Amino acid sequence: MNESVDISVDFAGIHLANPVFTASGTCGYADELGEYMDINRLGGFITKSITRRPRKGHATPRIVETNSGMLNAIGLANIGLDKFIEEKLPVLEKMSAAVFVNLAGETINEYVAVAERLANEKAIAGFELNISCPNVKKGGISFGTEPVQVKEITSAVKKAAGEKVLMVKLSPTVTDISVIARAAVDAGADALSLVNTFTAMVIDIESRKAVLANKTGGLSGPAIKPIAVYLVNKVYNEVAKDRGVPILGMGGIRNASDAIEYIIAGATAVAVGTANFVEPGCAAKIIEGIKKYCTRNNVAQIRDLVGSLLKEE
């Protein structure tokens, strides 16, 4: 029934079998979700943020659940570049999904060092530049809120990335996300991903202390979806569409309907984050659901749906 539907997309020159990714920080470094789904069915895969040296991350509690959402302040805990190359790259090489390595650091040089080292690895299709992590004092989000800094880091990493696709991940915690998106594209970003988590806080009213050890964290999950859909639509209309830059949309996606909303809003592909924790095989179900939607609605190619939001006349 679904055979005639084409859900493949072109994402900044990369051919994706389908438009579904798993989002950074929610699917491990390589095949960790493999016990729950066939990860080769994914269109794309994004690693946990990788920094040049291993990072321990923050003290606990690192997460707290909120109404239809959760806050995290992991603090970019990761195994570091060397161990990533040694242990995870060989696994990633065998994956059929387009692999993006998420880059993070405290200085531009750190980002550049990781990108340079991985730029010739054939297992990797591209990089996702994390300039939007709300959970670290140095680096992270501070690179992603000032257009001048966005340009500087994007062009530096673009040079280091060689032939690889560079996707810049935007923070929603800014005054005008289009200004940041434009700065990234001007400096050479091949794609944009949005959104990262919203900076947020939960207070324990008995102790009058913040629940998270880091005090603030990033809000993700269904609670953020309507705002994230709006931001994707805004960036699509104001920047991405005219510049021909694809958007990877994310924030609270749990099922195919959520994914389709993002695609209609202007995302060429979507990423599933927090939902992986609840339903580790949900990305595969979303892919099936997208096919069904296309069949039901006579959409021959999913790419025709990208940015197809109707404007009332």
Next chain:
Amino acid sequence: MTKNRSSANKGVFCAAVCANRQIRQRFYRLRLEFSGAGAEAFSNFKPGQFAELDLCDTALPPAKTIPEDLSNAAGRKILLRRPFSFTDVTMQGDKTLVDILYCVVGPATLRMTTLAAGNSVSIIGPLGNGFWVPGGKKRAVLVAGGMGAGPLEYLAKILTADYPGIEAIALAGAKMAKELPFEGRLDEISQQLGFSLPVFAKYGIQSVVATDDGSAGHHGLVTDCLSEWLGGPDLASESMIIYSCGPEVMLARVAEIAKEKKIDCQVSMERRMACGFGVCQSCAVECRVSDSSETIYKLCCEDGPVFDGMEVVF
């Protein structure tokens, strides 16, 4: 039980609810039944391992039955699964039955109370690493704080069944009688070691109960009972082992006592978990690295929840 990584055949399974019984005020025992691949996967479940239950679509109890201190929390729309360990695992033909002892503390465990025979629940597991038995042990002391009695009840069963050379006793403590997760009258329970707690007595294991306020059993901390008891029997420390599960302050004291007496000790740690299977990094436990002053974070869900007591930085 050897120390090994979690079983290879973990996955997402659907379990049928058999029974859900209130055993006292806030404590319940839930019995679930697995068939097919789930029965197979959970037949290998080791004491101290855990599973993640999806309770998002489980109904809340009627508003008027919700305890006042939980009435605000009850309204929260939950999103994440919740981790639980098992108090028993039994095979019945091609089915596997598992028991969960749980305490009602928030929106998910409130929902759990409405599960009834005929319902089903999605569950991921078996997860993590359970307790293990090093060679040469002759005596095991099980130290439970509050809800920590759950996994130790299952450990008691396995020790009795598979390790006839090991003699076990159990020490169970709580702040007060009503926080002890056991059935029956506890206010008149013996202050001495004996067969007073059926959950351990059914495996031929003697126990002592302690409460901080003296409302049941020994008046004092369960860790004081442990010190006292370790002062008694003159077994070589190498042949002993302490297994503990409960609040972190208690585990810290247990590990300290074990270190003083040079006795092996395993502690089951608890952390807030977003995933339970190693992808979110939320469940960090600070651990020592041997021959170094440095510490690292291990993952409670993947490297634990059971850790060597000497390894954990409390």
